[in-house]
Amino acid sequence: MRTTTWTFRRILKWACVGLLGLIVGLPTVLYLAFLGIQEASERQWLGKAPTHEAIDVRSREPHPVALLDVGFDSLAARMRMIEEAKESIELEFFIYEIDTASRLVTQALARKAQQGVRVRILVDFALPIFKLAPQYAETLKAAGVEVRYYNTAGMARFFASNHRTHRKLLVVDRQKAIIGGRNIANDYFDLSEAYNFLDSDMLIHGPIVGAIADSFELYWRSDWVARPEDVAASVALGAGQGLLGGASPQEEALAAELRQHQPQHQLSTCNDIHFVTDYPGSGVERRKVFLEISRLVQEARQQIMVESPYLVLRDDGMALLRGVVQRGVKLQFLTNSLHSTDAYYTVASLAHSLDMLKMPNLEVWAYQGSPLASGLRPSASRRWGVHAKRAVFDDHTVVVGTYNMDPRSANLNSELIVVCRNNAFLARTMIEDMQARMAQSRAIVGTADAGGLDALTEGADDEAISRMRRIAPIANWLDFLM
Template identity: 65%
Template sequence: MANTAGKLKRIGKWIGIALVVVFLGIPVIFALTFLGIQEATERQWLGKAPHHEAIAARSTQPHQVALLDVGFDSLAERLRLIESAKESIELEFFIYEIDTASRLITQALARKAQEGVRVRILVDFAMPVFKLAPAYVKTLEAAGVEVRYYNTAGIQRIFAAQHRTHRKLLAVDRKRAIVGGRNIGDDYFDLSHHYNFLDSDLMIEGPIADAITNSFELYWASEWVSKPSEINAEVQQAPLVDDLLGTLSTKEMALTTELRQHASEHTTSTCNDMQFVTDYPGSGVERRKVFLAISELAHEAKREITVESPYLVLRDDGIAVVKSVVGKGVHVRFLTNSLNSTDAFYTVASLASSLAPLRMPNLEIWAYEGQPPAHASRTPASSRWGVHAKRAVFDDDTVAVGTYNIDPRSANLNSELIVICRGNPALALDMKTSMRSRLAQSKPIVGTPQAGGEQALIQGADGDAVFRMRAIAPIARFLDFLM
């Protein structure tokens, strides 16, 4: 019996060691390997970051701007903007779904292409979310729409495959543009019956739209861009090539009519100080410009900053910026997702494990609970919603809207963009009003007497989501550079 007990004890010990190696050792080795590749790539560009006039522009000419806070409203305005095109339409997105919203937009694009308008779509090739396969592109090209893919590097190129264009823009005739957090898909326009995003775009008319278009041209001509015909055969297939340009269903036809008749829910104001900043195409931190612009904005603030981001994963440089800003007496408030309002359980795990250094004076963190917006103008399509906007208000007169998430991936790996409007209290009030409505449906995590910490982050989530978050928590901090 003693020998048996001893053997069982040794077996248990070796099983424990094996589990430690699997759940900690392998991720640590992977992280170190990745960081080694990253360091080599960064050294390649150290001190010689590429520059192009398209990556930064600022104009003091009058711009008409409007906050597109409601998804359905944003879809209606996109369709109107496309319909107004006379010469050119440029679209760049991280995700281009094959669903109702994408059909309506794609068919509107095809109609304009057949009228002689040049229409171009640049979509990222990130395989976990990639949908616009070459088989679809053949029908688009037959209709006169040009399509290109950004970064088709396979997973064997570890570092290169991590770099994505996360930019989202629609530009028309170099005069008008919509930029912000929304991709092309039902869940960005309040149409999904499973889950919808609370997002935000900025509609712009004025000279800065020309700069936005120039940045598209830079990316379109980049060495990171491929033609769909150059892609391997295994990703050539698509279920039905008429999914995008085929006949609309009766329900979709009714939706099209509703969108055409939809009364805009936004107000327009004038911005006399408009700035556009984007990252340079390609990997390497020397090409990342948006983080620097956001950091500069934060340090310009005198009284208050309110930030909305679906993820809140702050590493040392981000925490240093926050600490410096709140140390000057500026009140900073973050709105992000709870575990119940997002499927990105790994980012919630990372936030939960880093709450201690975020407990500092003048800093609040709130998490959206996941319910439909309380003041929706249309019947909510789903019972579960999550924050997806990437925006901020500074001192009641400056706003920033873009594609940048508060996480290391946006800071170090992805190509992002941001538009900044200074000196516009009306636009700032619109955004603050919107943020307040979302904060009213959120829970304080840090920084208020009622703050619930990690428990508030997971409250309301189902057991499976909590299990996944707990399981990933031990290694979340090792891999947060990928989040």
């Protein structure tokens, strides 16, 4: 009897040990397998890099250009461009909201379509932020506006579903374009009463706009694009007015103000302009923008100023920074504090990197969330955040586009940039605007009074800080998705 009891206890003991090993070991095995899969996916090379004549185009013909640093200015410029269209209008965006700004833009597009202008909208299908549902697309089609969706892959295709088009462009008649950080929504045009973005676009006139239009055509016809009628109408329509229909008195007043508004920008001439975009589809061999930005960074000799809503750097990004500052190049970043963004997961990743960012010649500044003191119109909201994706190199070369300083832009998303070389006026304009934003920021790394984590989280409420801390382990684990 004693032998039987001892044997039973021994079996039970080893069963418990095995169960414990399974509980601990299986997640570990799955985690390692996941890391292997994501690394293979992120670093995959599917063969020769695809090419297209509109992916990388550089022109030394004179191009009138201007920065649109004020949201309301950018909306006024877009409405004016749409109104002046004669033949074609192309729009591509990551987010196309259903709100006042999108109603004004969409109604203007429908009017031009009824006048015989070909109007096409390509919008990303990322479900967490997707709003332009098939029901809306059907209404737009009846008004003469064509709509297509980029990448309708579901979460069952995990890595494919994480590839998005993050490109943002408006092209009119292949002659004028606006590219930059703004989507179509109130908070990009200074109209939200809750929260608004400090952003930047570039207005471009000239031959290179044809290449931007050709890149839209490449995406429009790619295998990653679906027609709304081929997509299940599973996105519920929100309450309230749709995109078309009668405008409210407030919208009519806003439209009249936009028609009269004179944007606060000045045209200059870019005699060396360069358009670079990623090729449609997932796979790092299709990413072109990161390579061009890396070249510009390595060519810099004196100073680089960068503005990005996120600053998430992996080992290769850190190595690139070390190489820059070791050459004596001064590097300044402007990004968001926890108070000025809802993306607490990216702030958690930045917080984890603070010690690694303590390098000579490197400063990191966090915007503190208040309206700009220099705003020309009354602020619609009390809380603002950085959303511009731009840089100045050596006081003469500027970059404006959709590329964030994070692994997602480098390895997963389709992005675009425009580079204007040797335009001191444009560079000075951008520097002055960035300095105005930095004046309402706090240094977190690189200055004598840098506040570190305290400066990064200053002004944030307890719940935001708690969320940041809770997400930190996952953010560090899944930094390639940040």
